[in-house]
Amino acid sequence: MVALAFAAVSLLVVVAARADRREEAWHRGNEAYLRGDTPGAVAAYEELVSQGVVSPDLFFNLGDAYFRKGALGPAIWAFERAAALDPGDEDARYNLDQARKLVARRAHDRIEGEDRDPLWIRAVTALGPSVETWAFVGLYLGFFVLVVIRRGARGDLRPALSAGAAVLGAAALLCGALLFGRLRLERLPFGVVLPDVVAVKEGADPNYRTGFEIHAGLRVRLIEHDQDWVRVRLGNGLEGWVHADAIGTL
DSSP states (O other): OHHHHHHHHHHHHHHHHHHHHHHHHHHHHHHHHHTTOHHHHHHHHHHHHHTTOOOHHHHHHHHHHHHHHTOHHHHHHHHHHHHHHOTTOHHHHHHHHHHHHHHHHHOSSOOTTTTOOOHHHHHHTSSOHHHHHHHHHHHHHHHHHHHHHHHHSOTTTHHHHHHHHHHHHHHHHHHHHHHHHHHHHHHSOEEEEOSSEEEEESSSSTTSOEEEEEETTOEEEEEEEETTEEEEEOTTSOEEEEEGGGEEEO
C-alpha cells in the first residue's frame, strides 16, 4: 500500500510538472508573438505540439505565427487543424481562406484540378454534419409518420400519402448515404504540403524521376507509407511520392 501511495504521489508530481511546463511554453509563445518575436512564438507553440497538446487555440496561434513568418504551408496546416477542432471558429476559416488565396497568387505553375476534391467528397461536405444528421432524423421520422397516417386514411388520400412517403424515404436514404460518406471521409488520412515547392517522385527514393511539383498549402490524400516517404494523391487523381517531412498530417 505504501509503494502504491508513493507511486501515485510521484505520478501526480510528474503530471503537475508537465502541466507547468506546458503553461510556461504557452505564455512564452504568446509573449513572443506580442513583442514581434515570430520565431520565438513558433518555437514555443511547436514545443507544445510536440508534447501532444491538441487545442484549437494553440493551432490558431501557431497558424498566425507561421503566417506572420511567411511560412504559408505550415500556416495553412495549422489553420486546418484549428478549423477541424473547432468547426465554428470563423476566424480560423477566414485566416485559412486568406492564406490559400495568397498561395494561389504566388504559385504560377499550378496543376489543373490539383486542389479540387473528388465529387463524392464535395457532396458529403456540402452541408455540415449536424445539418445532415438532423435532416436524416427528420426525414426518417416523417416517412414513418406518413406511413402510419396512410393506414387509417381514406382511399382517395392514400396515393398522395404514398407519394409523400416515397419522397421522404428517398430523401432519408440520400441523407443516410451522405452521413456514411462523411464517416468514410473522416477515416481517410489527409495532409498539407509544407514547403513552398515539393518535387513529387515516381518512387519512394530521391533518385527516382520527378513526375511533377506541388506547392505549399495543397491538401493531399495520404495513400501509403514506405519508410520516410509517403505516396500522395491530388484531387485530380495524380499520385506520386514525397518525403514525409514535406507533409503536415491532418
